[in-house]
Amino acid sequence: MATIQKVKNKNGISYKVFIRNKGLKSIIKTFSKKQLATQFIHQMESDAQARVNYNNHSDKTFNEIVAADTNPQELFKLEEEYGGHHLRKDNG
Numbered sequence: 001m002a003t004i005q006k007v008k009n010k011n012g013i014s015y016k017v018f019i020r021n022k023g024l025k026s027i028i029k030t031f032s033k034k035q036l037a038t039q040f041i042h043q044m045e046s047d048a049q050a051r052v053n054y055n056n057h058s059d060k061t062f063n064e065i066v067a068a069d070t071n072p073q074e075l076f077k078l079e080e081e082y083g084g085h086h087l088r089k090d091n092g
Contacts, residue, residue: 002041
């Protein structure tokens with residue numbers, strides 16, 4: 001079941017979509033236009049696989065994904081270079 005809620009905020013009006021289905025995580029997404037919200041609902045409701053895929057997104061952090069997809073030597077170099085902190089901007 002999907003609903004659209006009109007929300008007034010400091011930037012004007014936005015539209016919050018709530019999609020709830022038994023056995024799946026709820027989807028809550030905000031759009032700047034009602035038309036976009038409606039399109040999103042139609043896409044999720046018409047394509048069951050898209051709905052399942054949307055719910056199966058990874059809860060892993062960026063660092064966990066990089067660690068899983070990077071060999072240990074490369075990971076060590078990345079950790080040394082960035083020190084586990086924010087990426088440095090290239091000013092060149």
